[in-house]
Amino acid sequence: MDVIDGIYETHVQVSDLEAAMRFYGETLDLELGTEIAERRVAFYFASDADGNRTMLGLWEVEAVSPSHFAFRVAEEDVGEMQSFLADRGVSVVEDFGIPPHEQPLVHPWMPAAAVYFEDLDGNQLELIAELADDPRPSLEAMPLSEWRALHDSP
Secondary structure, eight states, X not given: OOOOOOOOEEEEEESOHHHHHIXXXXXXXXXXXXXXXXXXXXXXXXXXTTOOXXXXXXXXXXXXXXOEEEEEOOGGGGGGHHHHHHHXXXXXXXXXXXXXXXXXXXXXXXXXXXXXXXXXXXXXXEEEEEOSSOOOTTSOOEEHHHHHHHTTOO
């Protein structure tokens, strides 16, 4: 029996709680769970198609130590990741030494397609969609179009 079914929550440090709340709530469309103003913390939810929720905690601190986490995206929405960010004025950034890309980047060992961006405090964020194809760990990261060409998929 597998007891762990996934990661339910993660927390990040932010330098300005109100600005971070606008970014995560208004820009990324996450659902506000609660804000505890006296503790300088806010909690947000994201839900998948089955109604399963995950939680993100934003903690205001004086000196942010940036971290990394990813938002799961359904495979059928992989083509929307770039426009989701662009429509909200969020820029794609370099990651794994690969310059910003115009389409999702596929990590063949998983396989999963990813787009990287940052919040206002330099926390490294990612939209990631697991792909149904078989893993190909011997291959380097590549644009989604190259991955699809290898698999004759749209």
